[in-house]
Amino acid sequence: MRETETAAERINCTANTMAGILEKFQSLGKGNGVRALKDMSHGLTVIRAVPYVYTVCRKKSACDYCLHRKEKLLRCSQCKVARYCNAHCQREAWQSHKRECKCLRSTLPNVPTDSVRLVGKIIFKMLQNPDATSEELYTISDLQSHIKEASEEVQDGLRHLATALQLYLKEEIQDISQLPPGFQAIEYFGKVTCNSFTISDGEMQDVGVGLYPSMSLLNHSCDPNCVIVFEGTCLLLRTVKEIPKGEELTISYIDVKMPTQGRRDQLQRQYSFTCDCHRCLIRDKDEDMLAGDADTSREVERSVSRLEELLSQNKAEEALNLCKTLMNRYYLPDKNIHQLKVLDCAMDACINLGLWEEALQFGLQTLEPYSLYYSNYHPVRAVQLMKVGKLQNYQGLFTEATKTLMQAFDIMKVTHGRDHNQTQQLAELLNDCEANMRGM
The missing domain is CATH 2.170.270.10 (SET domain)
Incomplete structure (x- = not known):
């Protein structure tokens, strides 16, 4: 076929x-x-x-309209929360942003959670066009919330979100009569929890949430x-x-x-x-995932959240030092999922610090475990291979890079398709790498 x-x-x-x-x-x-x-x-x-509605992840440096990641973004002059690539993105976003803009201004300096912004957008869309349906098999009203099956802890969390939503909307929605008919905040937060999709960019980094x-x-x-x-x-x-x-x-x-x-x-x-x-x-694969000493595995696992926090705060040097400390103090095989996470964090920290040789060594150690856990065609494995291939190409290892990038391309043409931007970027990188190899 x-x-x-x-x-x-x-x-x-x-x-x-x-x-x-x-x-x-x-x-x-x-x-x-x-x-x-x-x-x-x-x-x-x-x-x-x-998407029916979507919102950018609040801790990500991405455009509120197109979700493109950029270090420097233009802030909305009114709410100071929404950020855009340029004036074009801001103009295109205004129709859906103008009502939430007032709500965001009213909560400053606090910024609502992603789910509060998302449910707010659902309300504004339902009010703007209550009869609209863009989904052929399922609509927003058909979505299941599974509140009855949720634990008391989860239900309590949903009630807190509903209270936060009421405070967030006070500039636009003063009383219940202004809400869409039959709207129940807890029910919709349950729908968002069970049915929203995390939107990722070409490198599989989370940038938004959508329904x-x-x-x-x-x-x-x-x-x-x-x-x-x-x-x-x-x-x-x-x-x-x-x-x-x-x-x-x-x-x-x-x-x-x-x-x-x-x-x-x-x-x-x-x-x-x-x-x-x-x-x-x-x-x-349970045995492979937790390979090595169980107590050591738990010790490393406890440090992973700290590593991710350091990287999210752009503290790459501190993160790299912690990675090296963990690898020197504890021995676990690379296929142990907690050790694998440390290797991933070490590679990312090295890339941020421009330590290309070290980044490549850590990246190479991840490839065999990635092939074990993301077997056959999986976009995460394709992106990991592409990252390692980039590092090889950058260091002039054109033969090795070509082999690695070809593996990535064979997966990505299935998971993403040949016309996807990420696949086209990979194809261009592969062509450059092959040209460099011929010129050696």
Whole structure:
């Protein structure tokens, strides 16, 4: 079968794209699901979906409109919170931003959480066009909140968010009569918790959060037949396995690079179900993920959150020193997931500090574990290979870089598609690398 779609098969990022391709059905033991109405080869873009609403992650340096990451962004002159690439992005965003702008101004110097901003945008959109529906199989009102199945702790958290929303909206919504008919804040925070998608950039870095209602019909598997990647705010559902007519389409809701019990706990906590996929039943790769001494593994695990915090604060040198301390003090095999996280943090810290040789050495150590945990076609593995290939190319290791980048390209043309910006950047890098190799 063919590996990737033709131009004629590619579906535009518009509404009403599911007719004749997918259908909603009752999936055994899972409630609603989506299944294929025709045979699909791997490497196809099944759906390109625009968000019902979305917001930038507040701790990320990204444009509120296009979600492009930049160090220097223009702040909204009124609320001082929203930031944009340029005047064009600001103008394009104004129609959806103008009501939240007043709300943001009223809360300064405090900035609301991402979920509060997102639910606020839902309210403003429902008020602006209450009869609008851009989703063919599922609408915003169809989304499930799973509040009844949630723990008391989770429900208490949702109540706190509802209170925060009331304070946030006070400049625009003074009383309940101004809300959309039947709107219940706790219910919608539950919907956001269970149904929002983290929007990532080409390097798989989180930049935003969005709601794509029909995509919420997709059920979870720890070994899915589809993946989701993004182009700006546009969601692409891509097949990574051959899917025969009638088979259910699945994605992974979480990072699968964690042991079975960890995956199950996270899925239960956030989505209120226990995964019983084949991988969970056979506890696939659990032994590899926690390889080495158990006490040592727990010690390293306790330091990972500190490492991530240091990197988020741009304290790369301090993060690198902690990584080296952990690696010198404790021995764990590279395939141990906590050791692997330390290697990832060490590589990122070195890149930030311009220590290219050290960054490459740490990156090379991650490739075998990545191939173990992100087997077959996975966008995370493709991006990791691309990062290592860039480092090899930068240091003049053109033969090695070409091999690494080709591996990345073979994966990315399936997970992202040949026309995706990230794949095109990879192809250009590969061409440059091959030209440098010929010139040696």
